[in-house]
Amino acid sequence: MIELADKVAIVTGGSRGIGSAISTELAKSGVKVVVNYHSDVESAKKVVAEVKAAGGEAIAVQADVSNSEDVLSLIEQTINHFGQLDILVNNAGITKDKTFRKLSQDDWHQVINVNLNSVYNTISSALPHLLESDAGRIINISSIIGQTGGFGQTNYSAAKAGLIGYTKSLALELARKQVTVNAVCPGFIETEMVQEMPDKVREQIIASVPVQRLGQANEIARSVLFLCRDGEYITGQQLNINGGLYM
Template sequence: MMELNNRVAIITGGSRGIGKSIAFSLAEKGVKVVINYNSSEAQAKKVVDDLNERGFEAMAIQANVANLEDAKSLVERTVEQFGRLDIIVNNAGITRDRTFKKLKEEDWHEVINVNLNSVYNTCTASLPHLTDSDNARIINISSIIGQSGGFGQTNYSAAKAGMIGFTKSFALELARTNITVNAICPGFIETDMLGEVPEEIKEQIKAKIPKKRFGTPEEIAKAVVYLCQDGEYITGQQINVNGGLYM
């Protein structure tokens, strides 16, 4: 078991939903958390205020992690503040759902940049500092859609599948080091993203889930904590938290 107290984690897209739950769950284990956001400043600061009020150490840093220089700045400011970096949770993600015939070039590139290229950017920026840690973790929040595909989601599916391939290859390269690399693949989780789906469609989705309900952000966060705390011999894996929808 890795002692998490006083470890330092960056959670990209950490101002709401899954990212917010991950931040709280890690903080409760004593991790100092950096809430990365791009445009949700008020939400990010609210998360930090809530964490600080509970006695946890946290800060918010604005950075568009789809941009390499922003990702480097995010990591540098984190290390300047806390003196180390042990955990990267690549959670930043957007959707631009359209059938391929209606998909615009900017829809493709924006989703690939935010969901996939950001993983390259944060890993490039953080690797020297993670190497200095005695037990580091890279956790990529992929999706069931990266495994099974999704109608009207060629861009999102490609990005999330790319995260899985990246995870496996990077895990092989780092297997002899102190760094593990894993992906978590959530199913349909009760977040703002799911909230945009019409109720009729949500009921159709729920009917296909063996557990007959949607997951919660807290259930994804539990998987992150498990990998951070007990996952020393787990690397290159896809951890499916999907209620049995994809096996």
């Protein structure tokens, strides 16, 4: 088990949903958290306030992770403020769901840029600092859709599947450096996106899940905490948290 007190983590897309849950869960274990956000500054400030109220330490940093210059600034601000970086959680993501015949080039490129290219940006900038840590952790939030595919989600499933392959290859490269690289693949989680679905669609999804319920964001967050704290001998893996929907 790694002692996480005073370790420093960046959580991209850390202001809402799963990202917010990951930020607060890590902070409970003493991790100093950089809550990255793209545009929702109020949500980011709320997460920081919750962390501080619980006795933790956090800052909010705006950056479009699909933009390499923004990412450089994100890493620089992290190092300037906390002096180190030990954990990188690549959680930022968007959806633009359409059947392929209706999918525009812009729909394709936006999803690939935010969900996949951003991970190249963050890791390439963060890696020199992670290599200096005695507990270097990279955790990429993929999706069950990257494993099974999804109707109207060719762009999203391509990005999330690519993230799984990226995770395995990078894990091979960094294993000797004692930096672990893993993917967490959530199933259907009760976030704003799922809550906005029509009731009938949501009911159909729940009926298809063997445990007969949606997942909770804090269940994903606890898996990230596990990989950070107890995952010294776990690398290149997909941690599937989906209620048995994909086995």
